[in-house]
Amino acid sequence: MATATFRIWRGDREKGRFQDYATSVSEGMVVLDAVHRIQAEQANDLSLRWNCKAGKCGSCSAEVNGMPKLMCMTRLNTLRLDQPVTVEPMRSFPLIKDLVTDVSWNFRVKKTIKKFNPRPPDAPDGTWRMAQQDIDRVQEFRKCIECFLCQDVCHVLREHHYFDEFAGPRYFVHVAALEMHPLDTEDRLEDLKKAHGVGYCNITTCCRKVCPEHITITENAIIPLKERVVDEFYDPVTRLFRLFQGKKSGRSAKRPELKEDTDAGAKTAVPGSYSGSAGAR
Amino acid sequence: MPEYQTHSYDVLVIGAGGAGLRAAIEASSMGVSVGVICKSLLGKAHTVMAEGGIAAAMGNVDDRDNWKVHFADTMRGGQYLSNWRMAELHAKEAPECVRELEAWGALFDRTQDGRILQRNFGGHKYPRLAHVGDRTGLEMIRTLQDHGIHQGIEVHMESTVLALLTDDGRVTGVFGYERERGRFLTFRAKAVVLATGGIGRAYKITSNSWEYTGDGHALAYDAGADLLDMEFVQFHPTGMIWPPSVCGILVTEGVRGEGGVLRNKEGRRFMFDDIPELYRAQTADNEEEGWRYTQGDKDARRPPELLTRDHIARCIVRQIKEGRGSPHGGVFLDISWIKARLPNAAEHIQRKLPSMYHQFKELADIDITKEPMEVGPTTHYMMGGVKVDGDTQMSTVPGLFAAGECAAGLHGANRLGGNSLSDLLVFGKRAGRYAACFAKEHREGRIDNALVSQAAARALAPFERNNGTGPYQIQQKLQEIMQDLVGIVRTESEMKQALAEIEELSRRTSAVSVEGNREYNNGWHTALDLPNLLTVSEAIARAAIERDESRGAHFREDRPAKNAELGKISMVVRRGPAGKMLVHREPVPEIPPELKQIIEEMK
Numbered sequence: 001m002a003t004a005t006f007r008i009w010r011g012d013r014e015k016g017r018f019q020d021y022a023t024s025v026s027e028g029m030v031v032l033d034a035v036h037r038i039q040a041e042q043a044n045d046l047s048l049r050w051n052c053k054a055g056k057c058g059s060c061s062a063e064v065n066g067m068p069k070l071m072c073m074t075r076l077n078t079l080r081l082d083q084p085v086t087v088e089p090m091r092s093f094p095l096i097k098d099l100v101t102d103v104s105w106n107f108r109v110k111k112t113i114k115k116f117n118p119r120p121p122d123a124p125d126g127t128w129r130m131a132q133q134d135i136d137r138v139q140e141f142r143k144c145i146e147c148f149l150c151q152d153v154c155h156v157l158r159e160h161h162y163f164d165e166f167a168g169p170r171y172f173v174h175v176a177a178l179e180m181h182p183l184d185t186e187d188r189l190e191d192l193k194k195a196h197g198v199g200y201c202n203i204t205t206c207c208r209k210v211c212p213e214h215i216t217i218t219e220n221a222i223i224p225l226k227e228r229v230v231d232e233f234y235d236p237v238t239r240l241f242r243l244f245q246g247k248k249s250g251r252s253a254k255r256p257e258l259k260e261d262t263d264a265g266a267k268t269a270v271p272g273s274y275s276g277s278a279g280a281r
Numbered sequence: 282m283p284e285y286q287t288h289s290y291d292v293l294v295i296g297a298g299g300a301g302l303r304a305a306i307e308a309s310s311m312g313v314s315v316g317v318i319c320k321s322l323l324g325k326a327h328t329v330m331a332e333g334g335i336a337a338a339m340g341n342v343d344d345r346d347n348w349k350v351h352f353a354d355t356m357r358g359g360q361y362l363s364n365w366r367m368a369e370l371h372a373k374e375a376p377e378c379v380r381e382l383e384a385w386g387a388l389f390d391r392t393q394d395g396r397i398l399q400r401n402f403g404g405h406k407y408p409r410l411a412h413v414g415d416r417t418g419l420e421m422i423r424t425l426q427d428h429g430i431h432q433g434i435e436v437h438m439e440s441t442v443l444a445l446l447t448d449d450g451r452v453t454g455v456f457g458y459e460r461e462r463g464r465f466l467t468f469r470a471k472a473v474v475l476a477t478g479g480i481g482r483a484y485k486i487t488s489n490s491w492e493y494t495g496d497g498h499a500l501a502y503d504a505g506a507d508l509l510d511m512e513f514v515q516f517h518p519t520g521m522i523w524p525p526s527v528c529g530i531l532v533t534e535g536v537r538g539e540g541g542v543l544r545n546k547e548g549r550r551f552m553f554d555d556i557p558e559l560y561r562a563q564t565a566d567n568e569e570e571g572w573r574y575t576q577g578d579k580d581a582r583r584p585p586e587l588l589t590r591d592h593i594a595r596c597i598v599r600q601i602k603e604g605r606g607s608p609h610g611g612v613f614l615d616i617s618w619i620k621a622r623l624p625n626a627a628e629h630i631q632r633k634l635p636s637m638y639h640q641f642k643e644l645a646d647i648d649i650t651k652e653p654m655e656v657g658p659t660t661h662y663m664m665g666g667v668k669v670d671g672d673t674q675m676s677t678v679p680g681l682f683a684a685g686e687c688a689a690g691l692h693g694a695n696r697l698g699g700n701s702l703s704d705l706l707v708f709g710k711r712a713g714r715y716a717a718c719f720a721k722e723h724r725e726g727r728i729d730n731a732l733v734s735q736a737a738a739r740a741l742a743p744f745e746r747n748n749g750t751g752p753y754q755i756q757q758k759l760q761e762i763m764q765d766l767v768g769i770v771r772t773e774s775e776m777k778q779a780l781a782e783i784e785e786l787s788r789r790t791s792a793v794s795v796e797g798n799r800e801y802n803n804g805w806h807t808a809l810d811l812p813n814l815l816t817v818s819e820a821i822a823r824a825a826i827e828r829d830e831s832r833g834a835h836f837r838e839d840r841p842a843k844n845a846e847l848g849k850i851s852m853v854v855r856r857g858p859a860g861k862m863l864v865h866r867e868p869v870p871e872i873p874p875e876l877k878q879i880i881e882e883m884k
Contacts, residue, residue, distance in 0.1 A: 026526075028526050028644070044796050044797070045797025051329075056418075073644070096800075102461075104438075116385060127396065131391060139388055142423065
């Protein structure tokens with residue numbers, strides 16, 4: 001059986017260093033397997049998070065050879081094993097111990113986002129009608145497994161530490177899922193502009209590149225949200241319109257109109273002015 | 282006694298998977314204070330792994346479906362050992378629970394007319410599973426999580442319960458620790474809901490995450506509660522088998538629901554060769570009819586690949602044992618063949634089974650739209666658990682409730698796919714409601730400091746020992762024993778050998794030592810999990826020896842037939858007065874005539 005060396009960060013809040021561990025490796029192994037083997041055989045108190053080991057829970061986020069990755073989905077045959085494989089914790093969050101970081105900030109940010117608020121049910125039995133084509137794009141956002149790799153790689157957080165004024169890509173995906181949900185009636189644009197600082201994002205697409213779920217974070221979520229903020233707060237025509245109407249005209253298409261035909265397939269939501277993503281303008 | 286950080290709630294929920302979150306939301310909506318303790322971060326519980334869907338007889342795809350059909354399917358699947366009251370409530374209340382999720386933001390796949398789409402699954406007569414591709418569990422847990430965080434529920438993440446505290450026979454709180462700093466915590470609670478999931482980590486090959494160490498089962502047992510049906514462990518027929526590092530990871534039944542077929546190395550669809558009598562009338566007898574069923578033909582009967590999991594797992598084991606397995610010791614599961622039937626088959630597979638496509642592509646270099654998968658059985662689900670009242674979910678210990686996988690009753694001898702997510706919702710909600718009622722009717726109980734001190738001393742003991750066995754070595758040894766001796770095919774002599782080895786491991790566990798300090802120490806945590814794993818392993822083996830017949834998921838090679846007498850008996854595990862584990866036989870509650878009639882009509 002072949003042997004490979006893993007250079008793993010060991011340390012706590014105060015101090016730390018890389019330590020090399022040699023361990024046997026075999027066909028099909030992923031980084032998490034190797035780290036587990038090291039933990040069981042050489043370093044029982046090595047700290048790491050993991051749960052599903054199948055890329056579905058987003059627990060085992062780390063930086064492998066400097067790249068933000070899920071350890072459970074990083075196969076050893078994609079790495080050079082003739083040199084040490086470095087495994088270190090996500091750098092954007094405070095270290096707890098070894099590979100475990102304090103990601104509690106993320107959970108606090110989520111609480112500040114206004115929750116889902118549906119329109120009244122469409123049918124007397126309390127149910128709604130939605131067309132698959134209208135939920136496809138929201139389902140993309142809902143694939144998110146909250147691994148926080150996008151937060152880890154975002155320079156607004158990683159380099160500039162704007163944790164108090166910026167929600168980060170994960171939460172723009174979350175807001176996009178809510179805002180583009182065909183049933184939702186809530187307005188999150190002011191929060192997006194102010195509390196959540198969507199303007200800080202300068203669409204470098206780093207988040208999209210590391211997303212293990214391949215969510216098109218920048219183009220499908222963040223850019224449309226930026227456009228909505230611009231429409232709402234900066235578009236002169238809208239502002240003029242609002243002056244006369246005395247209301248937030250930008251929200252008028254928020255609730256999709258339903259054709260009232262009861263034939264099968266006819267209750268299709270008309271997405272109105274929100275149909276476009278980045279390229280539609 | 283040293284002062285530990287203490288929290289106080291009306292209702293304390295242990296576990297933040299589907300059942301725990303649903304219970305917490307329900308209790309909180311009744312105006313009581315609610316705390317949740319979970320071993321991992323919020324939203325990472327094993328529910329995220331559920332793929333296929335939520336079984337609920339909404340009749341959106343086939344209007345012949347209703348609660349009666351679902352009830353009869355569940356009872357048949359459970360070989361009539363299920364608690365009829367739970368099966369009835371489950372079938373009646375599941376649709377409402379699915380609609381609640383939609384009202385909280387869940388986005389299920391849609392039918393042509395815009396309603397919630399439902400898919401076929403093993404043992405369900407009609408397409409019944411509300412789903413989101415093959416990531417239904419993620420949708421469910423995220424919906425509950427995102428709704429729950431706005432309900433004023435306090436969540437204690439990465440915290441583990443080490444003991445239930447009782448006073449005068451009633452639960453009054455719990456003792457545990459938080460992983461980050463390794464500090465002990467005490468919780469006062471008027472009612473406690475166990476929602477800790479299953480026991481899969483007792484086995485070597487499992488689809489379960491590290492959290493599944495039977496905590497709720499063992500905590501309840503230690504507090505004097507009854508455990509029921511512990512001999513029934515579900516081995517899911519299709520887990521990944523290659524490469525070795527991914528062995529056990531689940532391959533959803535949805536693959537077969539979408540038309541996937543099982544073949545041996547000779548290319549034969551061996552499931553047609555062995556269709557049980559109980560299902561013969563409902564099962565297709567040729568490939569053509571089976572295909573039409575998966576494509577929604579209401580006149581067709583289901584293909585044998587959609588028989589119950591216990592049966593399929595055994596058929597696969599037989600193929601492998603008789604030398605007709607695949608190169609790596611499994612059988613072939615093929616969805617790519619549908620390209621002969623459907624235009625755009627590759628696209629269709631990727632849309633309906635995205636995470637399966639992704640999983641095989643990334644972990645095994647297999648493109649499931651082009652080639653077959655290799656699969657074999659994997660430990661998946663625990664039918665057995667805490668014995669509860671069907672309506673309230675209260676255990677035999679006052680104030681202690683249980684819901685979801687750690688509770689028993691709904692699934693009897695075998696669970697149908699899709700009935701787990703609906704179980705979490707229906708009974709999580711009920712447990713939350715009745716726990717809140719209990720809390721309103723009772724005062725806060727007394728915390729027994731002696732119990733707290735004992736539990737704390739027990740937890741710290743591994744640090745004080747030197748040169749004991751490491752916790753991982755004992756865990757691995759136990760997993761091998763259970764896999765080899767109390768697995769899919771069982772005999773009395775092997776299980777007695779397992780009991781002797783479990784006893785030996787218990788001795789070694791009391792001498793286990795760990796290194797490092799208390800801060801986020803995975804080794805220490807593994808040591809603390811061991812007593813729970815040993816308790817559930819012993820309970821499984823003892824109940825399985827007592828049931829000297831084969832039924833559902835429990836297959837005894839030395840007693841291959843069913844015993845009609847035991848079809849009316851449940852095995853109950855209880856702690857004896859001297860601390861010894863005892864197994865009692867209890868009659869299964871009599872099904873009332875009107876429900877019996879439904880079962881007869883649906884045969």
